[in-house]
Amino acid sequence: MVSTFVPEPHLLDSPRGREWPRLPAPPSPTRAASPAPGADVVIVGAGPAGLAVASALWHHGVTDVAVVDRTGRPCGRFFDRIDRLGQRVLRSPYEHHPGVEGFRDCELLDFARLHWDRLTPTERREIRMSQAGHRSVVPVDVFDAYCAHLVATHHVGEKTWQAAVREVEPEPGAVTVRTERFSVAARHVVLCLGEERRPAPESWWGGGRPPSGVSYWDEPVPRGGGRQIVVGAGLTAAHLIGNALAAGREVHWVIREPGERFQCADVNSAFFRPEGRARFDRVGWGERLRLMGQFRRASIMFEFRPMLERAEAEGRLVVHRGETVTRVSGGARVHLAGGRVLGGDLAVLALGTTPSIGTGLLPPELVGERDGWPSLDERTLAYEREPRVSVVGAAAGMALGPAARNIDGHRVATARVAAAIAAQLRHGTVAPQRVVARV
Ligand SMILES: Cc1cc2nc3c(=O)[nH]c(=O)nc-3n(C[C@H](O)[C@H](O)[C@H](O)COP(=O)(O)OP(=O)(O)OC[C@H]3O[C@@H](n4cnc5c(N)ncnc54)[C@H](O)[C@@H]3O)c2cc1C
Known part of the structure; x- marks a missing residue:
């Protein structure tokens, strides 16, 4: 069973x-x-x-x-x-x-x-x-x-x-x-x-400090209500969303992948054990690069799922799945590949490390x-x-x-x-x- x-x-x-x-x-x-x-x-x-x-x-x-x-x-x-x-x-x-x-x-x-x-x-x-x-x-x-x-x-x-x-x-x-x-x-x-x-690609606003209304995950998020855009698919994004919802904000969440991934640890648990490391040891550089790409992908602890699903069902969270950001401009405007522009009071980028x-x-x-x-x-x-x-x-x-x-x-x-x-x-x-x- x-x-x-x-x-x-x-x-x-x-x-x-x-x-x-x-x-x-x-x-x-x-x-x-x-x-x-x-x-x-x-x-x-x-x-x-x-x-x-x-x-x-x-x-x-x-x-x-x-x-x-x-x-x-x-x-x-x-x-x-x-x-x-x-x-x-x-x-x-x-x-x-x-x-x-x-x-x-x-x-x-x-x-x-x-x-x-x-x-x-x-x-x-x-x-x-x-x-x-x-x-x-x-x-x-x-x-x-x-x-x-x-x-x-x-x-x-x-x-x-x-x-x-x-x-x-x-x-x-x-x-x-x-x-x-x-x-x-x-x-x-x-x-x-x-x-x-991980900084945003230069193409988003030309490099350097983010435009007004835009910040990174490890910077203070201004207080207040309104609409917050979160870009990123990992546990950091989940925490930012949880905090924004708790502060009464409406959240728009942009994920490049077709959907969010839930997983206990951020790395497949096999790699914490000697046999997992041995699997890595036995292969050459190219295969190691492939494994790193495959297993260092953003994911979220399972415990977040009920909160995120409830907020989405209630319309407090809007998830933009499979969307690529092409540009970010002042006033927290996030431009998506299809031509849509999300506008918010602030946008927080959680693009990994x-x-x-x-x-x-x-x-x-x-x-x-x-x-x-x-x-x-x-x-x-x-x-x-x-x-x-x-x-x-x-x-x-x-x-x-x-x-x-x-x-x-x-x-x-x-x-x-x-x-x-x-x-x-x-x-x-x-x-x-x-x-x-x-x-
Ligand atoms: C929010 C968050 C939660 C996480 N939770 C977990 C978890 O639950 N479990 C887990 O296993 N991992 C977790 N991680 C991954 C995590 O990054 C590592 O486990 C841990 O922080 C890595 O420790 P570290 O010592 O390598 O890096 P850090 O903790 O980043 O320490 C590196 C230190 O080096 C200093 N430093 C860097 N360059 C210089 C320099 N040139 N001169 C002087 N000082 C310098 C930095 O200031 C920093 O204090 C989490 C990461 C984040 C961001």
Whole structure:
């Protein structure tokens, strides 16, 4: 018998901003402070990927580490983006967490169970679901508190410096990481840069800042009623629509595909498992590109479906399926390929993200960009042409598969990168293959 998956919209609503007990930790450096001029490892980017790398290195006994991030806060951009969208639960389940592979640590599920008395009945049920091996929904609040726990227990806060890295320059004795305020000479550098929002095609308004009344998903949306146009087909678009409907707006939603896609995770779950990664490992560059195209498509959590269907049936949401945007002009006017023009009070673009692969920081010949991806040594995730610089996160997509951009992919990448760096610092050699094969 085939059972039907019943999405429960109330799973999307976990409280945000609860007080969690915090472990005492040394204060983070002030915004004006600078790190020592040299370090064993510099991690650029303190998102979930950078946090995973810093935590893993701590377990390997590598403590001379500086983490440099524009926001200066571990996972700062991640939670800023999530809170801007009003997202209350993660899309990834309890098993996906930035904890460290191969070392004893408090995992996300353990952490949630330790704080049982703070959780709602729905949140407790999701823990039971995870324990029973089913898909589970993780509150952003729990994930935030867990990240703070990792920061405190692995001494990451006091090593995190606020600055924008402008250049990563490999030199004979060290790799110099230059920011607008200071430089650090490192023996190894790990780029955990995440992804930037995908800009609109130049043809839409000629490039640069959007015209009046038009903004991107990661910018503040003005308050007020009226009509809002949302362009994009992913979870970000779904959050924007949910917020606009809640604010009493009429929403017009433009999707290029013939219809919206609903899926639990943003990547087919097979790619989170070793057999899924092996499927990717066995094939060449062309087939990998095809798989990335096929499996990194926009989709929405099932839990949104009842809300979207109801709003459409009631006429509060008008969905323009299979429509291509050709131009966007001032006053939130969205021009469609067939010649129709949608007019609104504001238009918000949620066109996805593009991996930051080190272009603009490293010399282009070292990035070795091909089809938008860097040339990496798959064993260590270091650049093929600069083994002292490696990547964790979305940039490792062509080595690890579509899940590289997700929290679970970071854990797999981190295990490789941290083991390789620790071995090189200890013995001057790359980690033995055995360590790599375990993940
Ligand atoms: C709204 C939203 C929700 C998501 N939800 C999930 C989810 O539930 N589960 C999941 O697995 N994935 C989710 N993702 C995917 C998500 O992007 C990743 O899991 C996670 O953010 C990636 O972590 P990261 O550390 O690679 O990137 P980020 O979190 O983006 O961190 C990168 C950091 O590097 C910094 N940085 C970049 N360049 C520089 C520079 N030159 N100098 C200094 N600092 C720099 C940035 O400021 C940023 O703080 C979500 C993404 C978004 C946008």
